[in-house]
Amino acid sequence: MKGKELPAWRKRFGYPNQDGLRQELGIKSRGTISAWENSDAELPRTVQLALKALEDLPHVRTIFGYEVK
Template sequence: MLGTDLPAWRKRQGFTQETLMIALGVKSRQTIITWEKSTEELSKMVQLALLAIEHIPEARFSYGQRFEDAQAVRKFVWAEREYPGKANSSPAE
Protein backbone atom coordinates (compact mmCIF):
# COMPACT_ATOMS: atom_id res chain seq x y z
CA MET A 1 0.00 0.00 0.00
CA LEU A 2 1.26 3.46 -0.86
CA GLY A 3 1.18 6.16 1.76
CA THR A 4 -1.27 8.14 -0.36
CA ASP A 5 -3.69 5.17 -0.13
CA LEU A 6 -3.73 5.35 3.67
CA PRO A 7 -6.32 8.17 4.07
CA ALA A 8 -8.93 6.25 2.08
CA TRP A 9 -8.17 3.04 4.00
CA ARG A 10 -8.32 4.91 7.30
CA LYS A 11 -11.72 6.43 6.47
CA ARG A 12 -13.14 3.08 5.31
CA GLN A 13 -12.10 1.59 8.63
CA GLY A 14 -13.63 4.47 10.60
CA PHE A 15 -10.39 5.91 11.98
CA THR A 16 -9.29 9.49 12.40
CA GLN A 17 -5.58 10.22 12.23
CA GLU A 18 -5.54 10.38 16.03
CA THR A 19 -7.37 7.11 16.63
CA LEU A 20 -5.15 5.34 14.08
CA MET A 21 -2.12 6.77 15.85
CA ILE A 22 -3.33 5.19 19.10
CA ALA A 23 -4.28 1.89 17.46
CA LEU A 24 -0.82 1.56 15.89
CA GLY A 25 0.97 2.74 19.01
CA VAL A 26 2.88 5.54 17.29
CA LYS A 27 3.84 8.53 19.41
CA SER A 28 2.77 11.37 17.16
CA ARG A 29 -0.09 12.16 14.78
CA GLN A 30 2.60 13.75 12.60
CA THR A 31 3.81 10.22 11.83
CA ILE A 32 0.41 9.36 10.34
CA ILE A 33 0.39 12.65 8.40
CA THR A 34 3.87 11.94 7.00
CA TRP A 35 2.85 8.43 5.91
CA GLU A 36 -0.30 9.80 4.24
CA LYS A 37 1.71 12.33 2.20
CA SER A 38 4.25 9.75 1.06
CA THR A 39 4.07 8.41 -2.48
CA GLU A 40 6.24 5.47 -1.47
CA GLU A 41 5.23 2.04 -0.25
CA LEU A 42 4.52 1.88 3.50
CA SER A 43 6.92 -0.34 5.43
CA LYS A 44 6.01 -4.03 5.65
CA MET A 45 5.62 -3.67 9.42
CA VAL A 46 3.03 -0.89 9.02
CA GLN A 47 1.21 -2.82 6.31
CA LEU A 48 1.04 -5.91 8.54
CA ALA A 49 -0.28 -3.82 11.42
CA LEU A 50 -2.97 -2.33 9.16
CA LEU A 51 -3.98 -5.80 7.99
CA ALA A 52 -4.26 -6.93 11.60
CA ILE A 53 -6.41 -3.93 12.47
CA GLU A 54 -8.61 -4.58 9.44
CA HIS A 55 -9.10 -8.33 9.90
CA ILE A 56 -8.70 -8.97 13.64
CA PRO A 57 -11.25 -7.00 15.68
CA GLU A 58 -9.22 -7.31 18.89
CA ALA A 59 -6.29 -5.59 17.18
CA ARG A 60 -8.21 -2.34 16.64
CA PHE A 61 -7.10 -1.12 20.06
CA SER A 62 -5.00 -2.80 22.68
CA TYR A 63 -8.09 -2.72 24.90
CA GLY A 64 -10.25 -4.33 22.17
CA GLN A 65 -12.51 -1.27 22.02
CA ARG A 66 -13.65 0.98 19.24
CA PHE A 67 -14.25 4.64 19.99
CA GLU A 68 -16.80 7.01 18.49
CA ASP A 69 -14.40 9.93 18.08
CA ALA A 70 -11.06 11.36 19.15
CA GLN A 71 -12.62 12.96 22.26
CA ALA A 72 -13.71 9.54 23.52
CA VAL A 73 -10.19 8.20 22.90
CA ARG A 74 -8.61 11.08 24.85
CA LYS A 75 -11.02 10.56 27.75
CA PHE A 76 -10.31 6.83 27.86
CA VAL A 77 -6.54 7.23 27.58
CA TRP A 78 -6.51 9.90 30.30
CA ALA A 79 -8.54 7.68 32.64
CA GLU A 80 -6.25 4.71 31.99
CA ARG A 81 -3.12 6.74 32.67
CA GLU A 82 -4.45 8.14 35.94
CA TYR A 83 -6.56 5.21 37.09
CA PRO A 84 -5.54 1.93 35.42
CA GLY A 85 -8.54 -0.30 34.76
CA LYS A 86 -11.13 2.45 35.29
CA ALA A 87 -12.20 3.98 31.98
CA ASN A 88 -14.74 6.37 33.53
CA SER A 89 -12.69 7.88 36.34
CA SER A 90 -12.78 11.50 37.39
CA PRO A 91 -9.98 13.52 38.98
CA ALA A 92 -11.97 13.76 42.24
CA GLU A 93 -11.80 9.98 42.84
Protein backbone atom coordinates in the same frame (compact mmCIF):
# COMPACT_ATOMS: atom_id res chain seq x y z
CA MET B 1 0.12 0.07 0.19
CA LYS B 2 1.32 3.57 -0.60
CA GLY B 3 1.00 6.36 1.92
CA LYS B 4 -1.47 8.29 -0.23
CA GLU B 5 -3.84 5.30 -0.02
CA LEU B 6 -3.91 5.43 3.78
CA PRO B 7 -6.68 8.07 4.18
CA ALA B 8 -9.13 5.93 2.20
CA TRP B 9 -8.10 2.85 4.21
CA ARG B 10 -8.65 4.74 7.48
CA LYS B 11 -12.15 5.80 6.51
CA ARG B 12 -13.09 2.37 5.14
CA PHE B 13 -12.12 0.70 8.40
CA GLY B 14 -13.69 3.19 10.78
CA TYR B 15 -10.86 5.56 11.68
CA PRO B 16 -12.31 9.00 10.92
CA ASN B 17 -9.11 10.84 11.73
CA GLN B 18 -5.37 10.33 11.92
CA ASP B 19 -5.28 10.46 15.70
CA GLY B 20 -7.45 7.38 16.13
CA LEU B 21 -5.19 5.32 13.89
CA ARG B 22 -2.09 6.76 15.54
CA GLN B 23 -3.33 5.64 18.94
CA GLU B 24 -4.35 2.24 17.62
CA LEU B 25 -0.88 1.63 16.19
CA GLY B 26 0.84 2.94 19.33
CA ILE B 27 2.63 5.73 17.49
CA LYS B 28 3.66 8.64 19.70
CA SER B 29 4.41 11.28 17.08
CA ARG B 30 1.35 13.07 15.74
CA GLY B 31 3.20 13.88 12.51
CA THR B 32 3.95 10.28 11.53
CA ILE B 33 0.52 9.41 10.10
CA SER B 34 0.39 12.76 8.31
CA ALA B 35 3.82 12.19 6.78
CA TRP B 36 2.77 8.75 5.57
CA GLU B 37 -0.47 10.07 4.08
CA ASN B 38 1.41 12.75 2.14
CA SER B 39 3.90 10.29 0.68
CA ASP B 40 3.92 8.35 -2.57
CA ALA B 41 6.26 5.80 -0.98
CA GLU B 42 5.25 2.35 0.21
CA LEU B 43 4.37 2.21 3.90
CA PRO B 44 6.87 0.31 6.05
CA ARG B 45 6.24 -3.44 5.92
CA THR B 46 5.52 -3.60 9.65
CA VAL B 47 2.83 -0.94 9.26
CA GLN B 48 1.28 -2.80 6.33
CA LEU B 49 1.16 -5.96 8.44
CA ALA B 50 -0.41 -4.10 11.36
CA LEU B 51 -3.08 -2.62 9.08
CA LYS B 52 -3.80 -6.07 7.66
CA ALA B 53 -4.22 -7.41 11.20
CA LEU B 54 -6.71 -4.64 11.97
CA GLU B 55 -8.64 -5.56 8.84
CA ASP B 56 -8.72 -9.30 9.51
CA LEU B 57 -8.95 -9.27 13.32
CA PRO B 58 -11.38 -6.47 14.23
CA HIS B 59 -11.72 -7.82 17.77
CA VAL B 60 -8.15 -6.68 18.53
CA ARG B 61 -9.06 -3.03 18.01
CA THR B 62 -8.65 -0.93 21.10
CA ILE B 63 -9.70 2.54 20.00
CA PHE B 64 -12.07 4.43 22.22
CA GLY B 65 -14.71 6.93 21.18
CA TYR B 66 -14.99 5.71 17.60
CA GLU B 67 -17.46 3.41 15.97
CA VAL B 68 -15.63 0.27 14.91
CA LYS B 69 -17.18 -1.29 11.82
